[in-house]
Amino acid sequence: MTATKLGGPVAPVRPAPAGDPGGGLAGRTVKIVLLGLTVAIAVWAAFPLIENEMWTGLAILLATTAGLLYLYLTPRHIPLKYLAPGTVLLLLFQVFPVLYTASTAFTNFGDGHRGSKQEAVVAIQTASVTQVPGSRQYALTVATTGDPASGPLVFLVTDPVTRQVSAGDADGLAAVPPGDVTVGSTGRVTAADGYTVLTAGQASLRSAEITALAVPTAAGAIRSSGLSRAYEGRAGRAYDEGCDCIRDTATGRTWTADENVGAFVGADGDRLAQGWKVGVGFGNFTRVLTDSAIAGPFFRTLVWNVAFAVASTGGTFVLGLLLAMALHSPRVRGRLTYRVLLVLPYAMPSFAMLLVWRDMFNTDFGLINGLFGSDVDWFGGSASARLAVILVQLWLGYPYMFLVATGALQAIPRELSEASRIDGASAWGGFRRITLPLLMVALTPLLISSFAFNFNNFNAIYLTTEGAPFPADNPANGATDLLITYTYRIAFGGGGAQYGYAAAISIFIFLIVAVVSAVSFRRTRHLEEVHS
Template sequence: MSQAPVGQPAASPPWVLAVKWLLIALTLLACTYLAWRAVEAGSWLIVTVVAFVAMAVLVVYATRRGITLKYLLPGLLLLTLFQVWPIAYTVATAFTNYGDGHSLTKEEAIEAVQAQSVRPEPDSARYGMSVAIPEGEVIATADLSFLLSRPAAEDAGGDNVLDGQELFVGTMEGLEPLPADGVTLRGNGTIGEAPSFQVLTLVEANERAQDVAEFAVPLEGGAGIKAATGTQAFVGRTTTTYDADADTMTTIDGKVYVAQDGNFVPQDGEGPALPTGWTENVGLDNFTSIFTDSALRNGFLKIFLWNLVFPLVSVGSTFVLGMLLALLFNDPRLKGKGIYRSLLILPYALPIFVTAIVWAAMFNQDFGMINDVTGLNIDWLGDPWAARSAVLITNLWLGFPYMFLICTGALQSIPSDVKEASSVDGAGPVRTLVSVTMPLLLVAVGPLLVASFAFNFNNFGLIYLLTGGGPFDAANSQVGNTDLLITFAYRLALESGTPNIGLASAVSIIIFLLVGALSYAGFRQSKALEEVN
């Protein structure tokens, strides 16, 4: 068997080369498909990124050079996809007014306002209507189409006539004939099936009810086709027009709306803005709102103080309890330690959503086990301080097994001769624990305590499942007494009356900076413990 010359890599077996090129080909095909879909959606940034990834894969894996990159590239791509890109997107969103009513571009908002203003014309034509999406796409995000039918004239011909019904497809581009080949009609004359389309059931269409109500098929002369009921559509005319030169919207009764802060607002200052706005850059407005708006500022400061106390008390209490139990079960005289240790880690093994819901039931003032057993009548989840205590108690139950495990491992790694030496020098058990065991223990668990602090700083699951952030003050229903900054940001983004994702992104950036600064300080302190060695 011939061998490769010294200094040159050995030739790979043919099957390895075949598998390699097959994987490269599959990756390039996947990138091509993603780029094609991005082109259809008009997202040229994604097209550029996908093209760069495809080129990087081809350059790195199709040659024998860049051995290091062959191992680093997958990790770099995943790091960019799941870490760098979400951070960059959050930062970009924090400087916009993106949220409910401000999720479109200005052009899309103008079209939506005009579509919403369509009103039926006298004696306007009626169509049988089916809501459809392109075949194979996701119902929640796909572009809508109206599959329309109306009785055909007696002398009507063409390939879009079926069983006396004239067929059309309406999109944002306009109204076009729908070829009858492959189309089936329901008993009420509406279209049940059509090639290249997925016809939505009434339940599925109801999931997109708002989009269906806003959707209009544009016709010549400012007219359009809009949904009247779940199965009927009408021809109407827009009652609001846009003047591109003046950048204004004018209603049929002559009221003028001007563009201001991502909305069209009345020029005379009287009345509400038009219902649909657009996304635009607002600079530092979201950040200044947090510290200048009285309701947000007071709520933010209260949440921030609790957000500092909660992880500090949680980490401290779980560490102390876990360490004491670890010291107890590290005593060689204790029998059956394996069974006891297995039982103690059960709270850590149970899913948090199960444990949190069980504790919420136990904290119920009227029927909860805690009040029944203790004879108390505390409103655990309705009183601010009682709710905070309930959160800390529950987190102590959830967190001490983790501290017990890491302290047990750290204690078993401490050499026994160190303790024996301290005993010979006359140190008692307490002195040995404070001066010998604790410093050596903190060397091992110090970084884990910092990580546990960072985790509890953003412990969304416990707060959301146990208290929902409440109880809430009557003066401000957005700020709860057990809210963390992360649950506050979630409420602003998704659960408030007017979700503001831009403002929630600004809060998220502040959380990121705070956690980063506190973690840095904590790791600096834990690094100093290494001098003990």
């Protein structure tokens, strides 16, 4: 199509490319808003990356933002316009967490090994600060930059000689401009721009945090002495750069830095509690396989984990299929009512039902023992506790299998069953040779996903038994623990978090589920080829 005007023809008018999501006023408006949000999020995310000097992350952020702007501001690459959002979300919420977990598995990251070596030195020195004769005294006001009940604490201290007010936290001390604070007659700060001064009642509720806070200084650290006074104490342990060690100023004892373990170690093997994050190679993985105190419980847990996943998946499948077959016959009256009743467990919140079942298995007042007149300590023995959690999972899981089996049965033509009966096949023979193979083609992928879910079914164990019962010699690994609950206890247990070790176990879990899924999917393709 060519437009004309006085003086001759002009350039042809070309329509917008078909399928361009930016076509039309509404499309352009949506595109502008979404791109504006993308740029705003990128700017918001850039500041913490710059502050922490994470230049690689900043480069990836800039490249991704520039790529998205180029992609959606040009009329080309139509398929990529639809694939890009899903790809970005996949990388952000799937690939990145997996890679981060894998990288953590090769470190000693955990309690006492979270930060850098310099941060460990500062923590060791400030933790050893004590008040000595001649320590400088300060008027103290406790404040926060956030919520009074949970925000980060800040010490507003007033030098008694210069009347200079400084603000201090775990990162250090900084002077506050005189015009930004109001100082009372006692020297204490009564108001400060950008800070919320805690009342006596609010400070009392956080007294433990106030006592624990130490503000690093050149001479040692500032610590509180009550809620209105503070002192600059002297560090009892100091870092000596010459020997790369921590030296006790009173006794002269030293702890030398060991870069292999990320800690200061004494001549007798004693380690200081505060260390730093270092790479340990395959140490966490070999620890699982070679440490006798860990390998035995780990493999026992693995065997039970597989048994639990197989029993839960197989049991729910068999029970769900039997109920679906029973209600598939047109001779059954009230099928709709039965189906509604059978899916009720699936409609209930699983976490609430797990808590109810835990109480039902209670030895003293549980419904199970009360109904049968028994006094079984269900969660006291390994066998009974494992049976209990499998029964609970059977009750919670069969409605899902019942629903999918019902749908798959309705998709199988009845003519096939009728033809098999005409050919003389029995009901069992027709089911085994015709119905079941056709069901497995449709249901095998669902069984694989159900196995993967049950293999990592954290709620089923943690909300019923919490992994119990525990042997006397290993309170960290219970008889009903799955690898996922065992990993959780390691990562967040009261004995100290070991994130690197927990990440290594997570990699083992990932590999096990991936191998089982790959083999099962290959079997599924074989079934599809046979029945295609």
